[in-house]
Amino acid sequence: MITDLYPLGLHLAGKAVLVVGGGAIAARRASALVEAGARVTVVAPVAGPDLRALLQTGALTWRERAYETGDLDGTWLAHTATGVTDVDTRVAADADAARIWCVNAAAHRASAAWIPAVARRGEVTVAVSAGGDPRRAMALRDAVADALDAGSLPLRHHRRAPGPGTVHLVGGGPGDPGLITVLARRLLSEADVVIADRLGPRGLLRELDADVLVIDVGKLPGHHPVPQDEINALLVEHALAGRRVVRLKGGDPYVLGRGGEEAAFCRSHGVPVEVVPGVTSAISVPAAAGIPVTHRGVANGFTVVTGHEQITALPGGSDHTVLLLMGVNALARSASVLATGSRGDGCPVAIIEDGYGPNQRVTIGTLGTIAAQAAERGVRSPAVVVVGDVVRLSPHVASAHRRGSSVSAPSTPAPPLRKAHS
Numbered sequence: 001m002i003t004d005l006y007p008l009g010l011h012l013a014g015k016a017v018l019v020v021g022g023g024a025i026a027a028r029r030a031s032a033l034v035e036a037g038a039r040v041t042v043v044a045p046v047a048g049p050d051l052r053a054l055l056q057t058g059a060l061t062w063r064e065r066a067y068e069t070g071d072l073d074g075t076w077l078a079h080t081a082t083g084v085t086d087v088d089t090r091v092a093a094d095a096d097a098a099r100i101w102c103v104n105a106a107a108h109r110a111s112a113a114w115i116p117a118v119a120r121r122g123e124v125t126v127a128v129s130a131g132g133d134p135r136r137a138m139a140l141r142d143a144v145a146d147a148l149d150a151g152s153l154p155l156r157h158h159r160r161a162p163g164p165g166t167v168h169l170v171g172g173g174p175g176d177p178g179l180i181t182v183l184a185r186r187l188l189s190e191a192d193v194v195i196a197d198r199l200g201p202r203g204l205l206r207e208l209d210a211d212v213l214v215i216d217v218g219k220l221p222g223h224h225p226v227p228q229d230e231i232n233a234l235l236v237e238h239a240l241a242g243r244r245v246v247r248l249k250g251g252d253p254y255v256l257g258r259g260g261e262e263a264a265f266c267r268s269h270g271v272p273v274e275v276v277p278g279v280t281s282a283i284s285v286p287a288a289a290g291i292p293v294t295h296r297g298v299a300n301g302f303t304v305v306t307g308h309e310q311i312t313a314l315p316g317g318s319d320h321t322v323l324l325l326m327g328v329n330a331l332a333r334s335a336s337v338l339a340t341g342s343r344g345d346g347c348p349v350a351i352i353e354d355g356y357g358p359n360q361r362v363t364i365g366t367l368g369t370i371a372a373q374a375a376e377r378g379v380r381s382p383a384v385v386v387v388g389d390v391v392r393l394s395p396h397v398a399s400a401h402r403r404g405s406s407v408s409a410p411s412t413p414a415p416p417l418r419k420a421h422s
Contacts, residue, residue, distance in 0.1 A: 013037030081105035151189035171278015172200030199250030285355030348391035
C-alpha cells in the first residue's frame, strides 16, 4: 500500500516536457500535456496511430529514434511508457539523477510520480489516486464527477475574484428538473443569486444553500410584477457587486425568452455573460403528447411564434407545423386567421397544458373547433398550441375522437407516450 504520496498541481504552460514511447499510453499522456499548455517532445522510433493523429495537429515535436540520456536536458517533467522495461527503467533513472520528476508507466510502485484519474468541471479539478489500482481510481473519479454534475456537492465559491461577477442565462427546460442540462444544474449549485422565472424548474430552488438570494420575477399573462427593465437592472447590479448570478428561465433563453435583450444589457454594462441553452418547450412539450414537430411524409418544417404576433404570413399549409407559445388568450383570433389560408377549418390542433408537469392535459381539435373546446375545458397557461397534420400522430387523437373530435387517427401506429391526462 502506498500512502506517502504528496498530491500537487503543476502549471506546465510553456514548459518543456518529455514523453518517451509511441504507443497508446504515451499518446494519451502527450495529449493531456498539450492541453495543459506544455511544450511536448516525444521520443520514439515508431509512432502508433493515436500518436500520429496527434502529430498531425502540429502540437508537439517527434524525435523519430530511440531514447538517449541527453533528451532530458532542459525538461521539467518526463513520462516514459515504452512498454520495454529496460528502456523505461533507464529513463526513470536518468530523470532521478537529473532531479527531474518522471512518471514511469511500466513500474507504478517504483515511479517517482503518478498520474491520477482526473475529471474537470469548470474551475473544479478532481484527481483521484487509489493505491496503484487505476480502475478503482477511475470509478471513484466518475462517482464524484456525477455528483458534481448533479449539483449535489458544495460548489459555492467562498473567494471572489476582483472585478465584476458573472451572469449565466440558463435555459431550464419545460419545468421538469430532469430536463435541465448538466451544465445548468452545476451553475445553479455555484450561484450566489438566482433570478427565476415562473416556468423554469423551480423545484431545484429548494436545493440551494440557505444564503443564496432567490429573486422571483415570474410573469403571468397580462401581469408582469417585475418589468423587464428592472430584471435587466437586477442582473447588472448583482454582477457588478462581484456575485455569480444565474438567470433561470423556462425553456431556452433565446427562444421567445428575451434572453438576447438581457445578454446585450449585461455586456453593455461590462458584465461577462454566458448563455446556457435549454430544452425549448416549443419542441419538448408537443413530444410529451406524442407529437413530433416534423415527421417524414407528414411535415418537414415548423414555425415557432407567440400567440400575440401577426401570423397572417406564416408559410405552408397543414403540412407545415405551427407552434404557438403564450397563445391561449389569443387562441380564437389565431385559429381564425390560420384557418383562412390553405390549412382550412379542418386542420388538426392540439393544446398541451402544463407540459411535463403534474397537471399535464391534452386537448385535440381543429382550427374550426379548438377555441370553443378550450373555453369549455377551461384551458389555461402555460400551454403550447400545435397546428398541423402532425397532431394526428398523437395517441390522444383516439380518445379525442371518442369525445366527438373531427380529427382522425393516422393509419400508422403512434409512438409510445409518457403517462398524461387527456
